[in-house]
Amino acid sequence: xxxxxxTTVIGGGxxxxxxxxxxxxxxxHVDVFEKRSDLRSSNAPGGRxxxxxxxxxxxxxxxxxxxxxxxxxxxxxxxGRMIHAVNGETLLQPYSRNAEEFIRSVSRAELNRVILEAxxxxxxxxxxxESPCVSYDCDTSTxxxxxxxxxxxxxxxxxxxxxxxxxxxLQDAGRIESTTELLxxxxxxxxxxxxxxxxxxxxxxxxHIWPRGEFMLIALPNLDGSFTCTLFMPLRGAISFQALxxxxxxxxxxxxxxxxxxxxxxxVVEQLAxxxxxxxxxxxxxxxxxxxxxxxxxLIGDAAHAIVPFFGQGMNCAFEDCTxxxxxxxxxxxxxxxxxxxxxxxxVPNANAIADMALENYAEMRDHVxxxxxxxxxxxxxxxxxxxxxxxxxxYSLVSFRTTPYTRVREIGKxxxxxxxxxxxxxxxxxxxxxxxAEQEVRQLR
Numbered sequence: 001x002x003x004x005x006x007t008t009v010i011g012g013g014x015x016x017x018x019x020x021x022x023x024x025x026x027x028x029h030v031d032v033f034e035k036r037s038d039l040r041s042s043n044a045p046g047g048r049x050x051x052x053x054x055x056x057x058x059x060x061x062x063x064x065x066x067x068x069x070x071x072x073x074x075x076x077x078x079x080g081r082m083i084h085a086v087n088g089e090t091l092l093q094p095y096s097r098n099a100e101e102f103i104r105s106v107s108r109a110e111l112n113r114v115i116l117e118a119x120x121x122x123x124x125x126x127x128x129x130e131s132p133c134v135s136y137d138c139d140t141s142t143x144x145x146x147x148x149x150x151x152x153x154x155x156x157x158x159x160x161x162x163x164x165x166x167x168x169x170l171q172d173a174g175r176i177e178s179t180t181e182l183l184x185x186x187x188x189x190x191x192x193x194x195x196x197x198x199x200x201x202x203x204x205x206x207x208h209i210w211p212r213g214e215f216m217l218i219a220l221p222n223l224d225g226s227f228t229c230t231l232f233m234p235l236r237g238a239i240s241f242q243a244l245x246x247x248x249x250x251x252x253x254x255x256x257x258x259x260x261x262x263x264x265x266x267x268v269v270e271q272l273a274x275x276x277x278x279x280x281x282x283x284x285x286x287x288x289x290x291x292x293x294x295x296x297x298x299l300i301g302d303a304a305h306a307i308v309p310f311f312g313q314g315m316n317c318a319f320e321d322c323t324x325x326x327x328x329x330x331x332x333x334x335x336x337x338x339x340x341x342x343x344x345x346x347x348v349p350n351a352n353a354i355a356d357m358a359l360e361n362y363a364e365m366r367d368h369v370x371x372x373x374x375x376x377x378x379x380x381x382x383x384x385x386x387x388x389x390x391x392x393x394x395x396y397s398l399v400s401f402r403t404t405p406y407t408r409v410r411e412i413g414k415x416x417x418x419x420x421x422x423x424x425x426x427x428x429x430x431x432x433x434x435x436x437x438a439e440q441e442v443r444q445l446r
Contacts, residue, residue, distance in 0.1 A: 013034070081209050083370065195225075229265075
C-alpha cells in the first residue's frame, strides 16, 4: 500500500469531500480547499440547490465509508415517474417491477453537509473554506489561491467541478485533452411550496415530469413538503427562455403548457423573472491524471466528466469514482503514478458511456414517455424481466440499481432496444407478443 502522503484536494463539494473521507481512512493527510463558505454554518450559501437523485452506485460509495444510514435519513423515495399530461391527467411509470428498487431525492447541500461532517472528524483532514483556487502550475506542482498564497501539491486531486481550474491548467499545459459540448437547451429552477398546512401539493414518492416534446418541467420532493422544479427548454427559438421576455409571455406559456403546475406556483412569473438560466453541457477529457517526476495530479467527479442530468447519474458516477479509486489503493499499487494511471484508464470509458446515455435519456424524458410505443416497449421489458430473471434486466435498472460498468450497460442497452423494437413491431398490447420467440432472442443477448 502507498505510504501515508500529504494530499491536496481542490473542491470540497460532493466528490471532493467524499474523496477526502476515503483518503483519510487510508491514513493520508488531506488538505481540502473550497471556494464557498462552510455549508455547515446556518448562514452559509448553499450553492446550486438543484435536488439530486441518489441510486445504488452512490449508496454503495457512502456505505463504504459508513455514512449511508445518515444519508438515507435525509432522502425521499421516488418509486417512479409521474407523467403529467397537458389536460391534467397523470400516470405513474414505476422505475422497476421490483418494489424494492427505486431512486431517492436528496438535497445537494444537505448531502454535502453530512459528508463534510464525517470528513471533519478525522484529525488528518483539514478543510479551508473561502479559499478559491485560481491557478495550478504543472511545472512547479503549485496551486495558487485567490489570496495569493501558493500551496505545494505533490499529490493533487482536482474535484473543482465542471469549470475546473485544475483541468483547464492541465489542458493549457498540453498535459491532457479536454472538450466541453454545450446543449442548446438550458434550465431554470422553480419551486412549489407546501400547502398552508405544510403538506406537499403533489405525491412525494415520485419524480414528476411534464414532458412537452422539445421542453419539459420536472419536480423532485423535499423533506419540508416543497418541490424543487426545473424547467428545461431551448435557449433560443419560438418556445425558449429567450422568448419569455415579459410577465404576460411567461404566464401565457405556463398556463398553455403546464396548467396544473402553474396553479401550484402562484408566484411563477416572479420566479421565472428572478431565477437565472443555467447551462447544460458535457465535459470529456483524457487522461484524468498526469505525473511529473515525484508529483501527481488527478481529476475526479465533474472536473473530469460533467454530464447532463437526465439519467440522474452525475453525482452517482462521481461517488463511484471514489469507490473505484479506493479499490485500487486498497490493492497495494506501488506508487501514486501507478494507482492514478489505472484509475484513469478504468474510468474514462465508463464516464463517456454514461455521458452518452444521459444525452439519450433527455429525449426520452421530454418526449418519448408520452408515446404509446415507448409505453409498450417498457411494459414488454418488465415482462421479459419477470419471465427471465437475471437474463433480462432493463437498461435503466442496470444503471440505477446495479453497479454493472457503464460501458457494459451501454452495449446491453443497445441490444435491448433493438430486441424490444422487433418484438413490439406492429403490436399495440403486451398480449400480442410472441413469448416463445422472445425467449430465443433473450437467450441470444447473453
